[in-house]
Amino acid sequence: MNMNPDETTLAKWLDDPLHGEELAADDAGAGSPPEALAARAEDRRWRELIGTALPASQEPPYPDFFNLRVARAIREQAPAAAVVARRRLFGSSWVMPLAACAGMAFAFWLGAKTAASPPEVVVAGAPRAIPVESFVYTPETGVRAESFASAGASATVIVLNGVAAIPDSTDFSAPTSQQDAVPGRRATAVLELERTDAPSL
Amino acid sequence: MIRRCWMIACLGVALSAVGAAQEDPGKAPIARIRVTVYHASDGPVAADKLAAVNQETADRLRKEERLRFKHYRVLGQDTQPLLRSYESWAQPLKPSDEVLVRFEAQGVPTRKLVALDLELWLGRKKIVKTDARLEGDRPLFVLGPAWRDGRLIIAVALAPSPKPAL
Numbered sequence: 560m561n562m563n564p565d566e567t568t569l570a571k572w573l574d575d576p577l578h579g580e581e582l583a584a585d586d587a588g589a590g591s592p593p594e595a596l597a598a599r600a601e602d603r604r605w606r607e608l609i610g611t612a613l614p615a616s617q618e619p620p621y622p623d624f625f626n627l628r629v630a631r632a633i634r635e636q637a638p639a640a641a642v643v644a645r646r647r648l649f650g651s652s653w654v655m656p657l658a659a660c661a662g663m664a665f666a667f668w669l670g671a672k673t674a675a676s677p678p679e680v681v682v683a684g685a686p687r688a689i690p691v692e693s694f695v696y697t698p699e700t701g702v703r704a705e706s707f708a709s710a711g712a713s714a715t716v717i718v719l720n721g722v723a724a725i726p727d728s729t730d731f732s733a734p735t736s737q738q739d740a741v742p743g744r745r746a747t748a749v750l751e752l753e754r755t756d757a758p759s760l
Numbered sequence: 761m762i763r764r765c766w767m768i769a770c771l772g773v774a775l776s777a778v779g780a781a782q783e784d785p786g787k788a789p790i791a792r793i794r795v796t797v798y799h800a801s802d803g804p805v806a807a808d809k810l811a812a813v814n815q816e817t818a819d820r821l822r823k824e825e826r827l828r829f830k831h832y833r834v835l836g837q838d839t840q841p842l843l844r845s846y847e848s849w850a851q852p853l854k855p856s857d858e859v860l861v862r863f864e865a866q867g868v869p870t871r872k873l874v875a876l877d878l879e880l881w882l883g884r885k886k887i888v889k890t891d892a893r894l895e896g897d898r899p900l901f902v903l904g905p906a907w908r909d910g911r912l913i914i915a916v917a918l919a920p921s922p923k924p925a926l
Contacts, residue, residue: 696889711823724906734855
């Protein structure tokens with residue numbers, strides 16, 4: 560005698576369509592192990608629960624339907640007071656902007672604190688900046704220029720040596736353009752003077 | 761009639777706006793530079809129409825040994841704007857162009873410091889080219905050529921800005 564039930568008989572046994580001798584035979588065939596009986600009892604309990612939640616004519620569409628129902632039941636049984644309190648705190652119109660502003664202010668403060676304290680290396684005797692010497696260029700041959708800062712006169716002084724003396728007969732009240740010796744150069748100077756005279760202060 | 765006046769007014773406004781848009785911003789004055797030529801001598805002062813410098817300037821010049829003379833007289837002075845993009849020329853001995861100073865800005869001046877590219881022209885020849893840094897009360901003195909028993913001193917300084925007209 561084959562004591563092991565086939566899969567069809569086992570499914571029928573779980574679904575509880577067996578009655579009478581067949582049920583007794585299957586119970587004996589399954590050996591009535593405690594785990595099998597517990598599974599059948601669990602299956603029956605779920606079947607009854609579904610029967611109370613759904614009309615008998617409606618079939619559950621798919622397994623996700625059960626998960627949805629279970630999740631909804633859990634939400635309905637959860638304490639509603641905590642949810643309401645949380646909604647009141649974060650659902651109000653001013654708490655979220657206030658928190659955002661406070662966060663930004665904290666971020667700015669933190670950035671300012673970190674940027675204001677750069678590591679500074681102090682080297683004794685080192686200059687803060689490289690001094691740039693002013694240049695003095697004398698294109699004329701034989702002319703030398705000496706530039707220095709005069710503390711007494713509180714000024715920068717350039718001393719020209721080797722520059723040709725102006726004849727004593729030169730009269731500065733007369734235009735020297737009539738005595739022009741370098742026409743091209745004079746023309747450039749006059750042109751620039753005419754152009755820069757235009758803007759007024 | 762009123763309509764025609766309105767049209768003329770609108771045309772004038774439009775033309776002035778176009779003119780303003782075509783104004784070269786590089787011609788905007790950003791400072792004023794004053795160039796003064798002194799005649800410094802140790803000899804007797806000739807009875808001419810040249811004016812003596814004020815005592816403060818004379819004392820200041822005498823504090824520098826290389827610029828120390830008995831007499832200082834003003835030969836001429838010219839003040840020109842320092843333009844944003846263009847060079848300017850000062851002609852302190854007008855109408856003579858024996859002494860000319862060309863300058864242009866090296867950068868945006870501050871309230872206390874102006875950096876210049878500066879050239880000194882004597883007798884229509886470029887004699888000196890330098891970069892000058894003029895502070896409010898710190899001019900540039902150039903001890904120049906000899907003339908009539910003395911030397912010319914060319915002073916380049918910042919000129920005070922004129923008060924805006926109300």
